[in-house]
Amino acid sequence: MNGMSKIVRTMARLLYPFVLAFGAYIVMHGHLTPGGGFQGGAVIASGLAMMVVAFGRRSEKHVREGVLSVIEDFGALAFLGLAFLGIGTTFFYNLIANSGWLFGSSVSYGSNPGYLNTGGTLPYMNWAVGLKVLAGLGSIVVLMAFVFGEDEDEDTA
């Protein structure tokens, strides 16, 4: 897979931080606005895919499958750990909601402007799942993009 022209590469480099910021926003506000860990993670992974398409084989050094798979494992373990957090009561019990810890303040029923410091384990889980999805989708993209070696590239492309 070869990279694309200089114009595309420059635009991709310009857009990349915005895509990342937008994805992080969606993950962070998952419990308040439409979106959540999966959606935000997918947005970030699409940013990774954009870089892979624009830079081709040159991006292989920066977006490494090994690093992504470690991030994915950590995301999955964090999600499972958050689920195990409530095992004193039941598996998946939302221990932090309405407890006063970080993300633990309460909300009353009805419309409100949206308070970030709410949701209990939900924001933590959103972050865990977001990490997992961005790394998982990213590593699928990387694996599929670079599956053919340099020499095979010539005759199959």
Place this chain on the structure above:
Amino acid sequence: MKILLDLPYISCALLIGFGVYAAIFKSNLIKIVIGLSLVERGVNLFLVSLGYREGARAPIFTYAPTENMVLPTPQALTLTSIVIGLATTALMLAFCIQVYRKHGTLESDRIARKLKEKSE
């Protein structure tokens, strides 16, 4: 008139029907994957349209009036099923890549012929 009101259900049926047709009668592996994706989209559309209430809004309380919201469960189910569909599609495409690497083609009858030649 009822037919027009139930248009989403009919489009689900069409999507699922065309998808199953492609998955069974096409010989190109990529087309089979496309067919299965179509089926999955049809089922997802069906799930999401089950939860619609007339004139209702999304079940999110941020800056929104609280009366008349659509059902949240079908949306959650659809979200789950979309991710599952994505995962299956990715894995099937990986198998397609591997088949292409091994046999140099994606036509199932040609692959079958090659395998037969090899075993003889």
Place this chain on the structure above:
Amino acid sequence: MSIVEHSPALLVGIPLLAAFATPLISKASGKLRDIFVFLCLAFIFALAVVLISDVIQNGTRVYVMGGKLPSLTLPSGKTFPIRIILEPDAMSALMVLLTALIGLIGFLYSLQFIRAEGAPDKFYTLFMLLIAGMLGLEMTGDLFNFFVFFEITSIAACGLVGFRISEATSSVAAFRTMTIYTLSGLILLLGVGLLYGEYDALNIAYIASKLSFSGVDKLALALFIGALLMKIGSVPAHMWVPDAYGESPAPATIALVINTQAGLYGLLRVCFTLFGVSRAAHIGWLLAIIGTISILVGVLASIYQNDLKRLIAYTAVSQTGYMLMALGAGMAAKGELGFGRTALEGGVFHIFNDVISMGLVFLCAGMIYRATGIRDLNKLGGLAGKMRWIAVLFLIGGLAVAGLPPFNGFASKLMIYESVYKLNPIFSALALLCSIILLGVYVRLFYSIFLGSKLVEPQRIPKGMILASSLLALLIIGIGLLPGMVVKSLVSPAVGALMDKAGYIGKVIAGGM
């Protein structure tokens, strides 16, 4: 917090923990990973023993995911469950025990098997995911959750089928298997959607208590049955079985065998709990007919096979047919009338026996392939001299599959013949005939692999693989000697739990406070 109370959640959580942590740990050290996976599997097995002894003593358990109490199934003042509820009854517990056992034996076998295949970390991860998916599938009491675990097992299983990338056929086989699995998963999801639209609920017990058998309900149930028949590889969709069983590495194949039985468990759950055994008579006939055709097709196709693992895979199709026939006959007799209950017990007992004996045969086939690198029966021969112990193990497994007296397969097949004969003598006669042909097939197989002129020089087989297979052989002989005890202590409670629809529903509906 007691471990008994939380055992259903831990039985899913621990294998998932093992699966997620395996890639990280194997980056550090391969030996550490082996120890870690073994400890997790041993813990799962211990939990399964705890669960089954508790369930048989105290009846069906409920575990509410994320509730204020594990047993608080309904929210305060309401009459409907809102959270996901795990509901292992005696039948689930039996399947869980079997899955944990096969997981442990498959791991012991693969310790020395998989190192030669490359990428052991990925193999163990997929293996643990498959085990986790099956454990969840067997315990869940929620329809959508059932679909999710169904898909976990499908994807992990297909990853294992395509594991041997050096062989030209494995990716084709994996693609075919994946097509069938995906289609069956989507059909299942459509059925779940139909029932959700009708009752605004996903809990199996709650839906079963409300089910009115309108047109939509019947359509949904038909979709469930169709999807699960595809998953277990009965006749109209049996073509994936030889592909999948033939191409996967041996320890993965035995996990696939129990995965098929987990699908059969889902079919039982749908027929007995959603339908209720009193309404399932015509479905029973349908299943019995499909089962008989599966037996015929599996046995007849196995005669013409020349590939070792594909041949055994076709006999596995016929074994699934025996279970379907027995369970269908039991349903057709509504579980009463004297022989209905025997048929159900025979079917469930045969699930147990089939996993063990089929597993042993597949493990032996894996060792033969490992020692010679050949799967073509025409090129194998005269291995008995160098592989005496494996020849004995293979003979035990083959005779158990064919259903010869001293082994476990005989006990369950006898129950099946007796009871099915009272429903319809033709089914029973065909099944008996096929068993005789099956015996012929295995004798021929044994002859062409182990006797005759020596065609290849086998390599040495590591001790761990032989040890794991010997454990299964011990189980076969043990169950064959004491079938009455196993039926009484494990199978009979499972069948009782399956037929007790009111008890299953009552556990959820009466759980409010």
Place this chain on the structure above:
Amino acid sequence: MKKGLGFFSLVILIASMIGGFMQVHDFGKPLRTEMDDYFIANSQVEVAANNAVTAVVFDYRGFDTLGEATVLFAAVIGVATVLRRMKG
């Protein structure tokens, strides 16, 4: 021949499915909503989340989401297994 058979079965499949879907409740008028009304009414009080869908996804049906994350994990491992570099 094969094409005609395929077209015929396609028409039958779609017609029977439309027939089945027509028996489902009318679009936009669900028959029962008690479980979902509970989620809408209680997601803010019990889970402290404004977004009822996220409350369902991560709290009430969190176990499904764990399964879903596992499916994605399995797919990634599966892709990595199938597309791994072969020795030699």
